[in-house]
Amino acid sequence: MQTAPRRKLSDLFNRDEIALLTERSDWAGWRAVLFTWGVIALCFVLLAWQPHPLMWLAVLAVLGGRQLSLAILMHDAAHGTLFKRRWLNEVLADYVCGSPINVDIKRYKRHHLIHHSKTGTGEDTDLSLAAPFPTTRASLARKFLRDLCGISGLKREYGLLLMHLGLLRWTVANDIERLPQQGRRWHDYARDAARNMWKYLAFHAVLLGVLAAAGHAWLYLAWVGAYLTTYGLYMRIRSMAEHACTEQSTDMLRNTRTTRAGLLARATVAPLRVNFHIEHHLMPAVPYHRLPAMHAMLRARAARCKRRPVIWTFCAWYASGKKK
8 A cells, every 4th residue: 555644735725725715604504404404305295296106216316315415414514514613513413414314423423534534544444335346347236236125225224223232333334343242231232222323213203293294104105215225325326436446545635536526416426515525535624615616726726737847746646637
């Protein structure tokens, strides 16, 4: 594995640029949260209005993307960038973004920050997500088929249940590490389950209650269906896009990938500018809505690099044309 020193932000941006890029906004956070939940509500309304099989397919596709959007919102809140106020990041986002997808923001934060500090090394907590790639087309097709059939989703939920019970170490990757169980009794498992799952169960009770009060309790199946199928598929594609088949290096310009994302991608596998992943790893303190500006600044510097060799140390990777 290539070992490279971590790049200093002062070598890439001046102090004013860093201050501008890292400025957070409660309004931008609320806008993203309300838009995500607004689309979710619209999906339920459209399906209640026209429960046609084609509508079911469209809703499952869109709902899976909005569930991934909730995961990205929770991810940004774990970095403290979704909102300006700390309480909104640590508490509100946990309830309205993390709980619906069965992820506790505190545990996720501990896991994810190691991924950032150890990206591309053997200690990377997300290494198992990229390790299976490259793979054959047949293998990838089987993975996608398991996702769309709900098999992967059921396995994911079973694994999360074991983590909530304290049987496995918590992770959002594919690693399985059993925890010692000596001396534990049934009430220990019940206590851990109640502590780790009550917000998740409360969300489902509220969602089902609201849909039932509206006279359409059956719409709950759409949420569960998307959660077990398209959500898992989009998560797999997202993790592949970010780190799969990149160089095994500690250089975040080589172990991470930024991808283009059109309207369809932003609705499914790349919500909330998460496709600007190199930028995110370079400066995790940048809120989602400022990542395109950061990307444009980096590309402008890369273009100037071709004419000004004196700054080639910053731009060599960009000037090589290996990644966009």
